[in-house]
Amino acid sequence: MASSCILIIFTIILSIQKYEVHSLKILGIFPYPGKSHFVMIGALMKELAQRGHQVDVVSHFPLTNPIENYTDLSIRGSRSILVNKLTYETTVEFNSLALHSVVELLGTGVCDLLYHDVFQNLIKNPQSYDVLIIEINFADCYLAFGKHLNTPIVGILTGKLDEWLYEPFGVPYNPSYTRNSHASITRERTFFERLENFVLYLFTTSKIKYYMNAEIEHVKKYFGRQLNSISDLYKDVSLVLINWHHSLDIMSAPPRIVEVAGLHVHDSGEKISPVIKSWLDESHHGFIYFSFGSMVKLESFPKNILEAFYKMFERVAPVRVLLKVADVDDMPSGLPENVKLSSWLPQIAILKHKNIKVFVTHGGMMGTQEAIVYGVPMVGIPIFRDQFINLHAYEQRKIAIVVKLDNLTADSLTDAINKILKDPTYNENVKKMSSLFFDRPSSPMDTAIYWVEYTARHGNVLQSPGSELSWWQLYFVDINLFFTICIIFIIYIIRLFFKLLSKIINIRKLNNQNSHINYKTKKNK
Template sequence: MSLQWLTLMVILTGISHVTDSYKILCLFPHTAKSHFFMAEALMKGLAAKGHQVTMISHFPQKTPIPNYRDISLVGSMPEYVNQVPLDTVATGHVYTTISFLAHIGYDNCKNTMEFPAMKKFVAANEKFDLIVTELFNTDCLLGYVYRQHTPFIALSSSVMMPWAYARFGNPDNPSYMGNHFLYHGNRMTFPERVINVLYQEGLKLVYKFVFDRPANELAKKYFGESLPPLSEIAKNTSLLLVNSHFSLNQPRPLLPNIVEVGGIHLQPPEHKLSKDLKEFIDGAKHGVVIFSLGSSVKADTFPPDKRDAFVQAFSELPQRVLWKWEGDTLPGQPKNVKIVKWLPQMDVLGHPNVRLFVTHGGLMGTTEAAYSGVPMVGIPLFGDQFHNVRSYVLQGIAVTLDYHTISKSTVLSSLKEVLENPSYKENALRIQKALNDRPLSPLDTAIFWTEYAVRHGGAPHLRSAAIELAWYQYLLLDVIAVLFLAVAVVMAVFYFIVKKLFSLCLKTRNEKKTKPKAKRS
């Protein structure tokens, strides 16, 4: 190849790279690190492809990343948000979760918009090709998106929230689609379906009054009184990337602008364990049980009776137990239990000696377990954890341990059920194979659709016409009413015709009976 052609190819490649490089902003003010993992994975992946990424979050990178810019919100929210005592949230009541999410969402929006770093950013009025938001507990920052006149997409770090379906016009059938906050799967009894319908529709109303109205008030305060309702802005969401997968979280109908990317944050385990962790796990002749309640709940806030129930149950296992425990000491700690304040969870779960994962049922951690082929004991505490654990129980890869009935016997029974019944491990390996069998990795899938949304100016052709319909039109109630009226008119006409014919026949018959007979001569 001549030097001139080689030079031309290099130039064209450079031009192509520049024209395909987008400026992408991620607005991610939520304080839960488990939620942030999904956004971080996508933004890092986009930065690695040459896009200029700006991340507004509570979790700035510790070391600089090429093409990745942080705008830190650290200090904008009080510390209590990420230090939740167990008994505060583990009520099992939906209203506890809803009130907590609404409170955090409101405070989060208010504190974010009044934080100096955010004020400076908003005032700069920087332009982007795409904005990424989270579809969770507040739409307040959609006011900024609207003001920028920029295409935007959303992330859902859980299965779809109950109020997410309407903004995309996606089918939402409570007969087989279990509610996000209930212990319901895709196969429900009649009472469960009744409850599911009531909660499914009720939560949409709750969102309107408890989440949406306060968010609208805040958004108008920061972005002007002329701002349209946030629910109307939300209908322009180009794409939703959902952290779920049909193999693990049960199949449901999804429109083309709703894409499952469950496991987007997953990376193959590197097995770079510290010396003490490696020795502890490698030396476990009967395997290891991992116990972690995630990043938001502090395990050392267990009430003493429940903590002791685990301690006593673990002491009777032949397996070793690795317990994520934030405290410096664990009262009554058995010899087979090791406590750590932080776990390299993917590396640990990927170790062949790990037999069981005891979890609160958060989607990030349980997806990691499924990716690694590890069965689970689920202790759902709040939010989507009940629905997640029910899904895993139906898949045969987990059992449920009710938080309110925790005792030595219930803990031991749950642990032994999974450890001694080989079907759980067999099912976990089956799910692992299905979860990882995809044409593209979750991250590559998310990157493709993100770039697709930019290339096509927000990809309006992906949106369903259902979002333009009134609720009675979507449910065909107007059509049903007209058809019912038509049938009623036809039946009424038929009734009057039959009645008239019957009346005429009866009259003729009566006339024949009353007509005098002719006398014989």
Template sequence: MQARLLWLVLCCAAAEAARLLVVLPTNTRSHYVMYGRLVEALARKQHHLTVISHFPMKNPPSNVDEISLAGTIPEITNNLTRQDQSLKPSFVRNLEQIMKECVQACETVSRIPAVKDLLNSTVMFDMVIVEVFGSECFLPLGQRFQAPVVGLLSSVPLPWVNEQLGNPEATSYVPAYMMGYGQHMNLWERFANTMSVLWAKILYRYKSQLPSQAIADRLFGPGPKLESLAQNYSLVLSNSHFSINEVRPLVPALVEVGGLHLDDSQKLPRELKALLDASNEGVIYWSFGSMSRIETIPSDKLAQIFEALSKLTQTVLIKMDRGMLSRNLTVPDNVYTMDWIPQYATLNHPNVKLFISHGGLLGTQEAVACGVPMLMVPLYADQALNAHAMSDRGVARTVSLREGTADTWSEALKDLLTNPKYKENALKLRDIFLDRPMPPLEMGVYWIEYVLRHKGAAHLRSPALDLSAPQYLLLDVIALSIAITSLTIFILHTLFRYLCTRCIKWWPKEKNIILEKKLFRKNFSLFLCLLWKYKVKTN
């Protein structure tokens, strides 16, 4: 009984208030929605945080110090009118763009005077929390402050992150980031999936790690290589969940906290609430998130979409600046636009029947948590992957922005609004997604404090990181098995030849000839029997 009470005390004990350094160099608002929720939760747990980010709090609590990066680099956005003229596959262009933007962000942040002053100060930290995405330039902070490093990943596990944690790739059934496959792939898809993972790791090595190493050496001085530091993450929190992403193997140091950003305290503005309440026929909500602006869709394509929307009886709510539209575009009467919309609160409204989305992971999680079917229009990065996952689960249809027509949009909208299976599947998926031992935000805080309690939690580290590539892939075991098998066959063959030679040597020659004839007849008779048994016709 005493042992059980001690176990309960250890499990439920909160970590003592600690000093945490949080470094978020990428200027992506959608990512910070997730990170900011975690920062606020850690602050409420009375930890003292120093936060380096592009999105400072409006009213930070007394235990949060901020180094604001606002205005140092432009916010990362995706202009939908941009046309890529390149022979490179789209996933390669996307990866290169992400890595380029992340390395540029590291370069800019590393030159901020306040950041340099922090590195030269005498302050110490109990933990360093860094963004894991397209660059590792701030990983040496862990060594500088002699503190464990925790990574925050706003997507599903990336190929290079899997390698850094010793997490299995399982490319036979886990689709790679940016490939847009499902979990049931044919031969060609499995081949392309495997090649894309290998190519992504090569790209990361030369497009991110090498330039990031130069930035780190300049900022921290000569030290361990980034690839070796990356193998010492104490923990990585991934914004994914098996219910809506892939079922995949996970090492203990990689924890899924998909939905961490969901905020039930979000409220609807009075005007928006009145609009939603009055829409008895239902509401279709359309948003492409904070990075992609609907206004930048080419006018001819947007006109086709408006034509399809105008045929609906439902109110269509769009996150869009109407003033940026081309003058020759006519906005349908049933369309209502707003510059900013609280997305999660809107999707939670019972009158919202459908969500038109670009397939971003955060918006997808919000729609799933609210049980709302989706029409997905993948544009960039992992959005095709998310769209395929939702289509496989029967809660979404996918339309191509480039190839879709007014008829395509009309057919998809009609199917989603009239076929009850989409809503039924959405409600089932919602129940699965939300059914967890604890809410994702609490889980994220728990594991961070777990690392604090256990002084870096080195026991979470995978032993696979200590193996060479041939050892991990069992190439040495395969080689040894082939060698043993070959040696055994050689010995048996040699022994058989020796015994046969000895027997024939002492057998009379006349009997040898008779024996050979008997053996021939016997074997030939057996051969004929086999032909008859298996109905083999001879010519």
């Protein structure tokens, strides 16, 4: 009996030693000035610090309340922070920008920050780190820190894997079923949808890669490294955490691509103000939560759109509306009595409230995932970038209804709201999706932490062999060309054979005819 106990204790000790994780020194590099992106990123970095790792974080968003093991390397002030800054005019201008202007703004424009003292200190006085965590979002020049510091990289995307990233990460992209960021392919995948998806894939991928190569100069200037293509830096990335889950849309991915959608969704304990909480509790017919996130300034929208909102608010009464705006005083007069305004709201607490009926959203990835987690159907009004494709996917699953700004009226918006209020299918579907979203062997945060620690332990061991192949090798262009040449050659040989055979037959026929004529001539003589 004693020997059995000793054996069990010995086994437990060995198990603990096998999976023991030492405190890691981690550098996070996040130069993009969008607050919505940092919601997910900041949650991961804080959790790493709380689990005992030493974390240095380069960002525009230093902590208000410092925590142990977390050191801010702030670049705040070097760029305008995108919080309640995007007016209606700005969003229209952004959507009308040519692709190269978008890449220039979000890519080379962000790479220009490498001049900052924080980055210069990291380059000129390199420290030893166990792992780097770097956001991948057009400004991929920062991936050069991996080679410079001789440290494995964990890339992080606050959305899905964009189509131009498939090839460099060794993931074959099949436009027959994989949704392009700019296409509206349905679940039926008709011929013309697949054709559009394919053409847009070729166009966007080639253009974005071409424009992003301008960042080669940043890498050469600041790191002294010559690249043939900016895509060469992706080979230094050991692992990629993506804000996606297969319940949202299926994608094929190797082990190097890890789904951690919902990582940012946690109850931080933020409370609804007593006044608003009382108002929501008394909303016996339910309430609609209306928010366009942390970046968009709703009150800057044109008068006709705001009037359409006001008319819709009146028509859905006695259902109440909780409306998040940047500045309450900037909203037009004539606000209906069933509406309450606020410049700040704890979104998780609002979405968890028992009386919520609908979430009116612009379709950002973070907010829509929170709605799915808490089982709230949506009316989506997409404004830019990934919001169109996010909401299109949700509409197909009947957890949302999309109303586009260019044809938004009080009638179209009211119809969408009433359809969700009256049709239980939407509520049932989003609850099912919430169940699928949660059904995983471990939480998104635990998954992300495990793979960060795994990368620190083992380095770049998950890289797909496909990432070493050029595009023409990855997509069998050389093999298809070989078979095409073989088929053409075989067809040529077959045609040549039948041509020769035909000639032989014709010659024999001619000879037979000549012989017959000669025979007749001799006989007549």
